[in-house]
Amino acid sequence: MAKKAAKKTKKPTKKKAVKRSAPAIALHPGIDKGFAKSGKKGFAGGKLTCNCATDPVVVEIAMQSAHNHACGCTKCWKPEGAIFSVVAVAPTNKVSVLQNGHKLKIVDENAVILRHACTGCGAHMHGPVKREGHAFQGLTFIHTELSKDKGWSPPGFAAFVSSVIESGVPPSKMPAIRKRLKQLGLEPYDALNPGLMDYMATVAAKKSGTYRES
Ligand SMILES: [Zn+2]
Ligand SMILES: [Zn+2]
Numbered sequence: 099m100a101k102k103a104a105k106k107t108k109k110p111t112k113k114k115a116v117k118r119s120a121p122a123i124a125l126h127p128g129i130d131k132g133f134a135k136s137g138k139k140g141f142a143g144g145k146l147t148c149n150c151a152t153d154p155v156v157v158e159i160a161m162q163s164a165h166n167h168a169c170g171c172t173k174c175w176k177p178e179g180a181i182f183s184v185v186a187v188a189p190t191n192k193v194s195v196l197q198n199g200h201k202l203k204i205v206d207e208n209a210v211i212l213r214h215a216c217t218g219c220g221a222h223m224h225g226p227v228k229r230e231g232h233a234f235q236g237l238t239f240i241h242t243e244l245s246k247d248k249g250w251s252p253p254g255f256a257a258f259v260s261s262v263i264e265s266g267v268p269p270s271k272m273p274a275i276r277k278r279l280k281q282l283g284l285e286p287y288d289a290l291n292p293g294l295m296d297y298m299a300t301v302a303a304k305k306s307g308t309y310r311e312s
Contacts, residue, residue: 123271123278126168126180128243129253132282137162138249143192146244148201149219156197157223159188162249163242165294168256168284172265173209175222175241181262181275183241184253190226190238211239233301259286 124130141162148155166186174183195202202214202223210232213225225239242250256279263269279286289295303309 122281123274124179124181125275125278125282126182126184127177128184129168129182129282129284133252135252135283137251141249143188144245144247144250145196146223146240146242147246148198148216148221148223148244150198150201150216153198153201153218155195155199155201155216155218155221155223157240158194158196159192159240159242159245160194161188161192163188163240163251166242166251166253167291168253168279169258170256170260170262170265171258172261173206173211173213174239175213175215175220177243181265181267182256184243185239186242186251186253187234187237187239190228190236193224193226193238193240195224210234213239231305233298253284255291256284256286257290258288260288 122130143159143161143163146157146159163186166184168182169185170182174185176183201217203217205213205215205222210229211225211227211234213222215222221244222239222241223244227234227237227239229235259276259279260272262275263272267275276286285291290298300309
């Protein structure tokens with residue numbers, strides 16, 4: 099506050115200095131104010147509840163989440179006004195629908211991730227990958243922000259960052275967005291992070307017979 103007051107006394111031509119103190123670009127309410135850098139030790143999962151005021155869909159994840167990240171693609175569910183989604187995975191056999199599963203509908207049957215959305219509020223409750231031979235087969239994509247339980251693994255990187263342009267973000271904002279992601283400790287990538295890209299390429303190499311150990 100004191101800083102701001104001091105700036106006001108400067109000449110009006112110094113407008114740029116005021117601009118610099120404008121709030122950081124909003125990416126997602128779950129990460130904008132910072133977040134815990136690690137999950138709770140021994141955290142064994144919890145429940146996800148959709149945003150319906152009555153008869154919410156409840157999904158249980160019987161395990162800590164993995165590979166949590168911010169995602170800029172146009173397919174992952176994000177809360178109103180968010181530029182990025184925050185999405186993690188859990189083994190599909192650790193995911194079960196406990197309540198009001200009848201409200202769920204698959205968004206796109208042909209997508210690799212079978213995102214099950216609540217027809218009441220639109221939240222994506224679980225998204226299993228069932229495609230035979232796909233690197234992520236057996237994993238389910240989840241949004242741990244839908245849980246009141248505390249201790250989930252925090253996001254560790256940002257994927258498909260350039261794709262936010264496809265959802266209407268002006269390209270001119272990309273440098274500021276990438277800068278903000280880095281500030282938050284989320285290294286921005288325009289596909290997945292190197293670990294997951296290598297993993298997918300390894301699966302592909304094994305399938306095609308080109309894989310070499312050394
Ligand atoms: Zn709902
Ligand atoms: Zn996505």
